[in-house]
Amino acid sequence: MSTAQRPILFVSLPESGLLNPLLVLAGELARRGVPDLWFATDEPRRADVQRLAAASAVEFASLGEVFSELSAVSWTDEVYREVTQSSRFKAHRAVIRQSYRPDLQAEKYRRLETVADKCEPALMVIDCVAGYAVDLAIARGIPYVLSVPFLPSNVLTSHSPFGPSYTPKGFPVPHSGLPFPMSPAQRLTNRLFKLRTLALFLNPAMGKVLSEDARIRKELGLPSPSPMTRIDRAEMVLCNSVPELDYRFDIPAKVKLLGAMVPPLPKADRAEDDGGVLDWLDAQSSVVYMGFGTITRLTREQVAALVEVARRLEGRHQVLWKLPVEQQHLLPPREELPGNLRIEGWVPSQLDVLAHPKVEVFFTHGGGNGFHEGVYFGKPLVVRPLWVDCFDQAVRGRDFGISLTLDRPQEVDPADVVDKLTRVLGDPSFRRNAERIGEAQRAAGGRTAAADLLLGLPALAATPA
Incomplete structure (x- = not known):
């Protein structure tokens, strides 16, 4: 005993x-x-x-x-x-x-x-x-x-x-x-x-x-x-x-x-997904997910630039953007937003979103959790490093062929973002590398x-x- x-x-x-x-x-x-x-x-x-x-x-x-x-x-x-x-x-x-x-x-x-x-x-x-x-x-x-x-x-x-x-x-x-x-x-x-x-x-x-x-x-x-x-x-x-x-x-x-x-997935109960995010994902063919963590504070100019990114992707990819409610006043009027852009102040589970097969790439600030979670689900990344450790994750992601980093992270140049997203989405090696390392993570x-x-x-x- x-x-x-x-x-x-x-x-x-x-x-x-x-x-x-x-x-x-x-x-x-x-x-x-x-x-x-x-x-x-x-x-x-x-x-x-x-x-x-x-x-x-x-x-x-x-x-x-x-x-x-x-x-x-x-x-x-x-x-x-x-x-x-x-x-x-x-x-x-x-x-x-x-x-x-x-x-x-x-x-x-x-x-x-x-x-x-x-x-x-x-x-x-x-x-x-x-x-x-x-x-x-x-x-x-x-x-x-x-x-x-x-x-x-x-x-x-x-x-x-x-x-x-x-x-x-x-x-x-x-x-x-x-x-x-x-x-x-x-x-x-x-x-x-x-x-x-x-x-x-x-x-x-x-x-x-x-x-x-x-x-x-x-x-x-x-x-x-x-x-x-x-x-x-x-x-x-x-x-x-x-x-x-x-x-x-x-x-x-x-x-x-x-x-x-x-944690065990799915984390969110679809019955509690009032916004229908997961059902919306099911209906798409290719989705770019943008989420920059809880610390990032975007300016009005940066928000406008990211809206322009979605506009330039229209006809090729849908964009799901997790933008905190307290920053949504920086958006242009709703009628000026492109039709392929869905903005949510909260998603029932970011992990469920990253795990979704229709999500093709994760546009992230490169924090420790987001960086590892994106790759865990085999998603290649485009990184806008925010601070301290984010730059370390970004350079390794680039060197290991799973991500690209914006040229000037403090700025958000729509041409640069679209170029990086297009290259990651168009080159299958990024996904292959992310899936290989994701498999290693799951095996760990x-x-x-x-x-x-x-x-x-x-x-x-x-x-x-």
Whole structure:
């Protein structure tokens, strides 16, 4: 006879790109009837967690309201422009300056402490950006698993020229959008990117933030951070990618490449699809799907340019555009929209759309989830990179023959977009490559393999009564 295992505590920031893979994994465990599942995130995601209840429940643990300074969705327009500017290093620097807030991280840490006191987890499963949760797990000696919705090199490559790294010397630094191997000029750019990142932390203004961080960490009894600590101390790293989507390097054994974390499909019930999106897809012959994630903020000029893209595709392809309701006021009058364009503020399931056989190409911002999910379903891509990791995914997609990238992502030139879409749609090699890598992703096991790996960890082994 054995005692019941203690809880598994999932922890994530509220951003969809970080949260969604963990929702899928927690939902898989709930369907299996695994008991004592807890999920800690910010209050606005309560309903998303509560919907996971199946053969067992998932207890929602609130970490309070979203701190706007830490949430990309709620950043000011000025900050948004800074983090999405054309200079990749300046955008990278802007993200660090905006998100490195020791005081706010400490507040989330304290709230998570209360949750941990209540549920006493045997294991934590943490999104790789939730540094406060990693700190708590290490401070309390709680075994933890890291969730990575990016390419494996994103968390295994140091941003410092002198820091430890699991990738070889000269590997492209994350957020640089550089290829591998590189030309001499690109190698210099890569080196400078790391040196400039190091210099950023030597700046007097950043020095004050570092001092504040050191003070808070001492107050909380936390050790000084190290670039690879979150990887080194993790029991396991679950990465939602496959080797075929990153440049080749030796991946540590604890890093498990599982492909996109996709729930059972169809996710949407057609009876609840009030807009009839899925029925509409059934009736088409060829559809271009445009979806740019939850962070992208288009201007009136960019919206007009994308409407013109649809107009130029009329007679050849239908266009389904997921455009948030709050941005739809930027559209021209309805009577001026081309007849092949369908605009939805919400689709019942983006995964069901990507899985649909009539969808021929995915026009995306190239975020970690969308990039991997598109290829999971064998769809070639056209990428308008938004920021940081999007450029890294875009260059790999191009090099592996599954996508093309806009020449000037900050602008939306209809001629450039139509050219890229036409080339991807007209060259069958893009689809063949996407289908081949999609098959590799499905074979990697996704949510089922991740659940099996979690449940096999020693931390969850039942102990004798």
